[in-house]
Amino acid sequence: MCGDETRAKISRRSAIAIGMAGAGALLSPAALAQTVSDPGSAAAPTSPEEALQLLKEGNARYVANAPVNTDHSLERAKRSAGQRPFAAVVACSDSRVAPEIIFDQGLGDVFVVRVAGNFINEDGLASLEFGAAVLGVQVIVVLGHTACGAVDATITSVEDRKLPPGHLPSLVEAIRPAVYDVMQQDPADLLSAAIAQNAKLNAEKASASEPVLAGLHDKGKLMTVAGVYDIATGIVEFL
Known part of the structure; x- marks a missing residue:
């Protein structure tokens, strides 16, 4: 045996x-x-565009306070047999950002990679490759959010020319390129501009990652987009 x-x-x-x-x-x-076993949930989208549309529709339901995925005990036994998420979300660790709720999706529908500042490092790329190549994810969303503390701390570090203590410099190093980019443009709201740029840069990084993610993009099997979640309104703006 x-x-x-x-x-x-x-x-x-x-x-x-x-x-x-x-x-x-x-x-x-x-x-x-x-x-991967099919847990028997709703039919999977047939294209990356359809997968993105499902997320948009789910966010609209969340904003309208009309979610349909409220009973997480449904099909619990089937989910134990495997997972078949249709989307991956690179999200910030901020406790106010919960992708399954924001996009009104059921358990098993969204493959989530989280780190403060929603940037993608080598571990994140490996996780996304697993989600796309093994689990069948069709769309990746790099999701920034308003009032992001990690981005704000990076701006402070850049302006003061001083690194924070402990292991926090690793976050600053990852987010700093976005801050430098927008500082050159002298935006009215530096924090908001840096949050959006950070999401864009990391979405570009994922889509260009060879060989797995870039290969799936080239074949039309995967799409990567950036977005910003407004904590106050609940709305996700895709960039």
Whole structure:
């Protein structure tokens, strides 16, 4: 029995490794079936454009206080068999930003990568590659938000020419390019401009990431967009 279980685990790991190898190639249907089970939720979108539209419609429901995904106990047993998210969201760790709620999606619909300042590092890229190549994500949203403390701290660091203590400099280093970009334009609202630019730069980074994400973009199987979530109104503005 133990030998059978070990061989099954090795088989699943091999399927993932083989599928992730190559220039953005997706796993074959047979290999994909070994790593992802259909939890039996709503029909998946048929294109990245349709996937994005589902997020837009969900946000509209959230803003109107008319969500449809309110009973998270529904199909809990089916979800335990696997996941098939249609979208990935790179979100800030801010406790007021909850992608599943903001876009009114059910559990298992959104693959979320979170870090303060919603930037994409190597770990984030690897997570997004897994979401797109293995789980079948069709759209990636890099989601900034109003009053972002990480971006604000980066602006302060740049203006004061002083790094914050501890491990916070790693956040500053990641967000600083967006701050430098908008400072040259002398915007009326530096924080808002930097938040938007940070989302844009990281969306561009994801879409250009070779070989996996860029390959899926080239084939029309994946779309990456930037957006900013307004905490006060609930509205997501896609940039």
